[in-house]
Amino acid sequence: MAEDFDLIWQGLRATRWDSPAAAAADKARRRTYVAALEQAEQLLRAAGSVGPASPLLLFYGLSQAGRAIAAAAKDLKGPDWLLDGHGINVTPGILKSADLAGITTVTDAPDRKGSFARLSELLGSPLWPKDVHDPMRLELVWDCLPECRDLPLGDDPQARRTALQIEPQGTTAWAVTRSYRRRCGRCRTG
Structure with a gap:
């Protein structure tokens, strides 16, 4: 599971130098996109390491991810991305x-x-x-x-x-969970 998140963040980090078109076309949007994406990763990784003891890390990680999404959104024109x-x-x-x-x-x-x-x-x-x-x-x-x-x-x-709450018991439950995730499309790697 941790490997999946590492691969996802690796792919997202690559977009910091090759930003989505809306962010690449505007210096302010690009700066916001790059900084917000970096801060989102840092905050969400920190939140994952401390768990639910610190919901502020998760909240602000999601907030920064939202700012990156808005800065990259082609549907938001002019100052609407702010x-x-x-x-x-x-x-x-x-x-x-x-x-x-x-x-x-x-x-x-x-x-x-x-x-x-x-x-x-x-x-x-x-x-x-x-x-x-x-x-x-x-x-x-x-x-x-x-x-x-x-x-x-x-x-x-x-x-x-x-x-x-489903608590897997043995390898059968894990295999069923993996099979379901593959079928429902929630996880590309299974």
């Missing part, structure tokens, strides 16, 4: 309560320059709903993390949607 801010905000006032599970987040509007909204638009991924009746609560995101399966934030265990 990202400004995170693009995700906590509902005002909620942090004053002790209810961690109840913390809700909202995204910037699609026409804003915040990283999350701009990249969601660029990648064709829907934004979280802004409807106050269907907010994105921290406990929903929390329950998506396999490491948090036994650490609920909310009070209602029946309402939890936890991540499916």
